[in-house]
Each structure stands twice: as structure tokens, then as C-alpha cells.
Amino acid sequence: MEWFLANSPMVFERAGQHLVLALVPMVLGLLISIPLAQFSRRHSALRQLVATVSSLLYTIPSLALFIILPPLLGTRILDPLNVIVALTIYAVALLVRAAMDAFDSVDDDLRQAAVAMGYKPAARFLQIDLPLSLPVMFAGLRVVSVSNISLVSVAALLGVGNLGMLFTDGLQRNFVTEVVVGIIAILLLAVVMDALLVILERVLTPWTRAGSVKPDAHAQSGAAFIADAKVHAGAGS
């Protein structure tokens, strides 16, 4: 605790770096995955291919990716861009499947209804498909958030600044306290991010908690008409 208090500015700086390295790839991954999923889910062969390739991508060890990327991108080994690109690849690998599932979760009758009302394709996608896919999409985002926050720490082995450096530094100096602070800080970061995503989902999808029909709802509709209908029902054959 004393060590943490004495070094808190450093820990907070590392946490800030950690957050940027985890969040930027998540947002980039989302921006890439949505159009990719929307396009490929409509062609069954392409869909298979995308699903298979995304699984394979996720199996590449992160350390290997951090080392392969610099020569490919022409970056220095210490460049945070390597981490951003690598984690974006992992984010896409997870999110493209989540996004395909999310768009599949939208009731096709609603798409039909939107078409029948005269929506053009782009407006329909933005105003109908996208908002209605949010609940499933957020489930995918929460997995990516945790996965990225955990993977960022590996980049500390290469010397890219983040909370993982508390592990490397603590191990080198054989100083357990620093390692423990690093673990707690990463855990807290993951929990806080997850909570923020849950709150964001709740704000963006108020209809999912609207509940279903109230028992007395029927009685509230036009009373005159109900009376009229009873007459018909009573006299009907």
C-alpha cells in the first residue's frame, strides 16, 4: 500500500496507457467488423470463410504477432502502433462473428416491415438493423473489452508502456508488491470497463427493459369501441 501511494502517479499513467491501448483497437475493430459482418453474412460461402479465418486469427499468439508486425508495418518494435494493430486484429476476429450473430438476431419480419414502409437500404440498416442488434453486439464488445485489457499487458515484454510493466519490473526486481498492484489494477480496469459497457448498453437500449403487456392494458383502449365490439360478439353467430 505504501509502495502504491508513493508510486501512484506512475501507476495511473500506466493505467491510462493501458486503457488507450485496449480501447482504441476495440473501437477500430467495431468499425471494421460491422460492415464486414453485414456484407459477408448474406453470402453463405463468404460467411463460412470469415468465420473460419477469424477463429484462426485469434489463435495466433499475441507475442508472436507483436514481433511479426514491425517488419510488416515498417514500424519500430517499441511503437505502440504495433499493439494497436495486433489488438485490432483480435478485436475483429471476435467481433465479426458477434456482429453476424447480432444482425441475425434482428427479426426478419421487421426488416420486411421496414422495406414495405419505404425505407431505403442504408437508412434501414442505420435506423432498424443497427439499433436492434445492440443487445447481442454488446455481449461481443464485453468479451473484447476483457480480452484486450488482458492482452495489452503482454506488450510490456516489448517495453510498450502499460500496466503490464508492473509485472516485468516487479519480476526483475523480485518485488512482489508491484506485481500484486499490477494484477489488482488490471482487474479493476477490466471490471470498470465492463460496468461502463453495461451502463452504455442500458442507456442505448431502453426498450429491452420496457417489460411486457400489463394485464389491464386492454381495458384502457377505447371503451366505446369495446362496448360496440361486445354487441357484435354477443349477437354474432
Add this chain to the structure above:
Amino acid sequence: MAEAMIEFQSVTKQYQSGQPAVDQLSMSIDRGSITVFVGPSGCGKTTSLRMINRMVEPTSGTITVGGRDVTSVPAAELRRSMGYVMQSSGLMPHRSVVDNIATVPRLNGVPKADARKRAEELLDVVGLAPSLGKRYPSQLSGGQQQRVGVARALAADPPVLLMDEPFSAVDPVVRDELQQELLRLQRDLAKTIVFVTHDIDEATVLGDKVAVFAVGGKLAQYATPEEILRAPANEFVASFVGRDRGFRHLAFTTADGVAVHPVDAVTRGGDARANADDWRLVVDDQQRPLGWEGPGLDSQLIPGGSLFRPGDTLRRALDAALSSPSGLGVAVDGDGKVAGVVKGAEVLAVIESARQVRQGAL
């Protein structure tokens, strides 16, 4: 003679395999009327409906609406000029009821405030309380959702309404309400409505004209419901219309000729029994019927049958007699007070003489 609003000219829809979904359909739909497409599943009725707003494109043939070939208008614009109501209400779960109703005006560029105001008026038109406007669709009953679906279809005041089995997923009592409500709306609005159903009863209740489709997408008969019940064009139509068609057909003749006999009604628990061997009609203090007391049953009240009202049809008259425990159909006046009773045998006699008159006219 009614003017044509929608015309099918030799329209065929052929999917890759098998027989055509719609086969050489030619028909003319009258402006301001309800035309019902009815038939078993796989008969092409829904495909035909969806070709009107180009949800499905015909393989050959042309469809005109208001004299214009539908393919000459951009599809999205064409669809906004027609209301569309579907079986699953098709309401957007992430939008409030008012915003759902306002959808098409918003697509047409109407400012949000104006579109919402119009939507609130429409809630009233379809018989829903204004307080429901802020709810989400999932917070409404099935019947209420279908009403919102109708309101949404009416929002841009389109001349044409396309309705694809809109009432088939609600329970029978609610369906009856919705049918009567649609007829009431249509009296004020006089839209050109094309209505798809697989229920011949619904078709005969709603349709000014009924188009019966046979499997393979062929139009088997296109006529008034009265004519389809009285004179089915062929064996297929006769079997589709069903075995009760004789009874249903009575719904097209008013029962003006049926005599209403006076009846002595008793109030509940009131009068001493003058004649305990007979059925007695029990009324409340407003002279409205409550039920019957039977011979030898003491004062046990047996619920009455259906009621016969002024202007009702022969079908209602006969049903009133058949459904009454005493065999006497209770006739009431416009205020619901007992006017007398009708007798089944006399209703049958009126039916028989109406048949002879019709035969004489042929």
C-alpha cells in the same frame, strides 16, 4: 360503375423451380373498396399483394396503380404511397408507439413535431387511449399492436392500404373487434384496401369483392361475397367456401320479413309464476333480457342466446332462434329492450320464400 384503382394485367410470378406462384393474373380492383384475396396456403395471394408495392417483382405482366405502371416509380417512393399492415404487427420494438406511427411521414421529411402530432390523432382514430403513445410496442396487447399497425399504415394518408393477414394472429373475439373497426374506419376513409386472408369468413365479412385463389396461383373466382357463397364458380371454390356456406349466405339478406311476436317478460325474482310449465323470459328493470327460466327448473336462470336487432340479417335471426334455450329468438329494439320473439320455423319460411323470389327473377 366503380373506377379501377389497381389493375393486374397477365401477371405471372415464377420462381426458379416448380409451378408458378402466380399464374396469368388479370383483375381490376375498384377504387375506395375492400378487395379480399383469399385461398389456401401456397395459392399466391400474398405474392400477388406484395407485387403491388414491389416487395416482389413479377416475372411478366404489368401492374398499374392509379393508371401508373408501378415499375415507373422508385420502389421506396411507391411503398410510401401505400399503407402496409402485416400479420406480426411489424412494429419497431425500439421506438415508442407514437414514433412507430410517425414512421412514414418522417421518411417523407415531415418535421418530427408535426409527425408526432398527427400520430397522436391517429391513436384516437384507431380507438387507442392517448396515454399508450409513449409506450413501447411490447407493452401493448396483440390487438392493440395491430391497431397501432393500422394507424401506422394510415399515417401518411395513402390512397391504398395493403393488409397481409393482419388479424390472423389475434384471438377470435379481438379479431371480430378489429374487423368491425376496420369496416367503421373504411366508411369514413374510403381507401382502396387489398386484404389477404386464408379465412373465408373474414373474407365475406370484410370484402366488397372477394378473389378466391386456387393452388398454383390461379384466380378461381372474383365476385361479391354474396355471389361466391350463392354460386361458387367451380368445385374448388365450393369446397373452399365450406359446408356452412348456405348458413353464411343468410348474412346477405335482411330479416325484415320475419315476424316479431309479443312476449310476456318477467322481472327477476319478481312476479309469482302464473304458468310454471313454460319458458319465461327474464328481464331487468330496464326491460333488457337477462335469460330464461325453464319449466320445472324453479328460478334457475339460463343464459339466453344471441339477440336479434332491428335491421339484422336472416343469419342473425335464425341464430337467435337456434341458440335460445326456449327455441324463441329474443328480439330487442335499438335501446336493447325486449321487443318480442322470433320463431325458427318462421325464419325458415322467410328464407324459402326469398329463394323462390330469387329463382323467379332468374
